[in-house]
Amino acid sequence: MPNNINNSSISLWQASTTIPIFPTLENDSETDVCVIGAGIAGLTTAYLLSKQGKKVLLIEARNIGSGETGRTTAHFFPPDEWYHSVENSFGVDHSILVAESFSKAVDLVESIIKTEHIECSFKRLNGYLYSLFEKENKKIDEELNAARRAGVTVQKLEQVPGVNFATGPCIQYSNQAQFHPLNYLKGLSNAIIGNGGRIYCGTRALTIDSDKSIQIVSTTSKKIRAKAIVVATNTPFNDTVVMHTKQSAYMTYVVGIRVPRGSVPHILLWDTGDPYYYLRLESPEYDADYEILVVGGRDHKVGQDLHPEHRYEEIEQWIREHFPMAETVEYRWSGEIMEPADGMAFLGRNPMDDNNIYIITGDSGNGMTHCTIGAMIVTDLIMERSNPWASIYDPKRAVIHGISDFISEQANTLMQYSDWVKGGDVDTINDIPRGQGAIVQNGAHKIAVYKDFQGKLHGLSPTCPHLGCIVHFNSAEHSWDCPCHGSRFNIKGEILHGPAASPLKILPL
Ligand SMILES: Cc1cc2nc3c(=O)[nH]c(=O)nc-3n(C[C@H](O)[C@H](O)[C@H](O)COP(=O)(O)OP(=O)(O)OC[C@H]3O[C@@H](n4cnc5c(N)ncnc54)[C@H](O)[C@@H]3O)c2cc1C
Ligand code: FES
Known part of the structure; x- marks a missing residue:
């Protein structure tokens, strides 16, 4: 599995492109x-x-x-907050505007790609929402009708076409899209420079x-x-x-697995679970025989699962159950999404x-x-x-x-402050395995300690500079993650994700 020097995961996109380098602001x-x-x-x-x-x-x-x-996994698909729910909360006029904005956004991306000649394997394709259990079929019908009222082109099918497992009824959303996100950004950067x-x-x-x-x-x-x-x-x-x-930070997990070319249809697929599994296919040019099936899911609140590796295993198990032709796992990565309360x-x-x-x-x-x-x-x-x-x-x-x-969500955030009165994750520094981190209680103080693969210790203040929650070590990404509003830091304390605007303080050990 490719890993960078910080031992954080590397996505399929990061592994398959080079990013243009720009200088630091010097004036x-x-x-x-x-x-x-x-x-x-x-x-x-x-x-x-x-x-x-x-x-x-x-x-x-x-x-x-x-x-x-x-x-990301870079699907352009209907709102996570289903049309049914948007309509229930805000009314049909609102869901019509949501549908229009979603459709115009994909049109804009497609037109930028054409105008700027960006090579990012953009593809229009159908998306399918299917119900996991029979009792959820009613939800499929409600969503189908709400999507129609919002002006979306949808139809109900009894089975997702081209997949070998019984999906049950599904909604087909036409004209969705996918692309290689970093190649798109590369093209945008060049175009911005071209525009002055x-x-x-x-x-x-x-x-x-x-x-x-x-x-x-x-x-x-x-x-x-x-x-x-x-x-x-x-x-x-x-x-x-x-x-x-108004929003909460979640981690989501992705597995990229090799499948024989042509064995999985080019579709977007997601289920009615909460959180849901979502999948797409990527066809690397360098491999004539295989494609990469990209499957995501198993979300949880940032900083609230210290050992999330089991989530990759659960996704892999799901893939092998549904796509038995899947071969070796090529990629595993995770990332953060911000969930708005409404x-x-x-x-x-x-x-x-x-x-x-x-x-x-x-x-x-x-x-x-x-x-x-x-x-x-x-x-x-x-x-x-x-x-x-x-x-x-x-x-x-x-x-x-x-x-x-x-x-x-607010109650959950407030609860995280009780970490201040709890003890450390381990009794002593000796209990931290190499390549892992833990919060250590040192008298009245807490220290975030990372033990690198050579056994050298790196101490940081565990106090998140945003609003003072205690960070937790994420053993899958080798990062310090804040359970309150989603700030994340690397093992040197540098910011990986806000809202923190300053790094974790380095503490001598
Ligand atoms: C695993 C995963 C799967 C996903 N799947 C999908 C999907 O299928 N479809 C979909 O639509 N969305 C998906 N998403 C969500 C989507 O990827 C993100 O919402 C989107 O990429 C966010 O883009 P952004 O520009 O807001 O943020 P980012 O891409 O995070 O860019 C923000 C940039 O700001 C920089 N930055 C931060 N603070 C500062 C500062 N103070 N000064 C200067 N720079 C700063 C950061 O370094 C970063 O480069 C997924 C996300 C994840 C993690
Ligand atoms: S206290 Fe808000 S992100 Fe850490």
């Missing part, structure tokens, strides 16, 4: 729009604005696609200071003055509390201020689509144009429709 700069984050949200926004003639400067803390876009935009990597935004007309981004190197800022960092680092009560992403003006600061977050398992919709909405807001979907995705809204989820 104080001015621009119309500063975009923060080079995932699909940031790069699509930067692309659209640069096409409109705006001066765009994009900064990225690490490299292009080093966040969740490099770890600037991209700087290895440049982390630390703070945003603003007055009515100009925003100043302080970074790990220089300062940027911009008329507008787009925070496309997957979860906003510039907002300490409000947005992090099921709708947060795309638009930052709720915390009246300045020109915009956020794209709350992606859920639909980040390819949501981030593209977010880029369209934010571009229109910055260009001072109206956008038909801006109000339904407005980050300012109260999450009254997901109130019970909201309450249970």
Whole structure:
């Protein structure tokens, strides 16, 4: 299984492309729009604005696609929050707008790929939602009817075509899509540069200071003055509390397994489970005989399973039960998604201020689509144009429709603070195996200790710099994960995922 020097997993996409390298920001700069984050949200926004003639400067803390876009499975499929649920919560007018935004997002991606000649194996294909159990069939019918009312092209079939196991009734969604996400980002980066935009990597935004007309981004190197800022960092680092009560961070797991070419149909497939299994096929050009079946699922809250390796085994078992022709496991990776409490992403003006600061977050398992919709909405807001979907995705809204989820997620977060009165994970440092980490109680203090493969100890403060929860070691990714709002750090304490805006402090041992 490919692993990098941090011993975190490597996705199929990371293993099968090279990413363009951009320099660090070396001078104080001015621009119309500063975009923060080079995932699909940031790069699509930067692309659209640069096409409109705006001066765009994009900064990225690490490299292009080093966040969740490099770890996705890249299906473009219907909302995780089913049309039935959207309609129940918000009404049919709302679900019509959701369906329209989803369809236009895939159209936009397809047209960018054509215009910019991006080679990213984009493919239109059918998606199928099937019910796991007979008692769930009613849900399939409800969803079918709600999707129809939303204007989506769907039909009910008694069996998913082309698969060898009995799926039972399913909904067929026509004209869904998939692609190679990192090759898409590569193409977007080149197009942004072609449009006169600037991209700087290895440049982390630390703070945003603003007055009515100009925003100043302080970074790990220089300062940027911009008329507008787009925070496309997957979860906003510039907002300490409000947005992090409206969404919750989950890990999701993926297995990529070899299957003989032609033995699995080119479809998107997902089930009615909660969380669900989802799958697609990728056909590497280098292998004439095999394809990679990519299956994801087994989600859990970030930082709330210290030894999640069993999740890969469960996915593999599921694959072997349903696709007995599957051969060797080639990839195993995990990543983070942000689940909005009412099921709708947060795309638009930052709720915390009246300045020109915009956020794209709350992606859920639909980040390819949501981030593209977010880029369209934010571009229109910055260009001072109206956008038909801006109000339904407005980050300012109260999450009254997901109130019970909201309450249970907040209760779960509060419970994590009780870690402060618990003891360490192990009695002494000697009990930590090589290549593992644990929280160690040292008198009145706690230390996050990682023992590397040579036996050398690395000590960090376990206090998450976001809002002070205690991080936990993730033995599958070799990262320190915060169970409260999803911040993650590598074994050196460096940020892998926000909302934390500063690293874990190094403690001498
Ligand atoms: C395993 C998995 C499977 C998924 N499957 C699907 C799927 O099938 N379909 C789908 O639609 N979605 C899916 N998703 C969700 C989707 O991948 C994400 O929602 C999407 O990639 C998020 O894109 P983004 O641009 O918001 O964030 P990211 O890709 O994470 O980009 C944010 C970038 O911001 C940078 N950054 C962060 N903080 C700073 C800072 N302070 N300064 C500068 N840069 C910063 C990060 O380094 C990162 O590169 C999946 C996610 C996972 C993990
Ligand atoms: S992510 Fe909020 S306290 Fe750690």
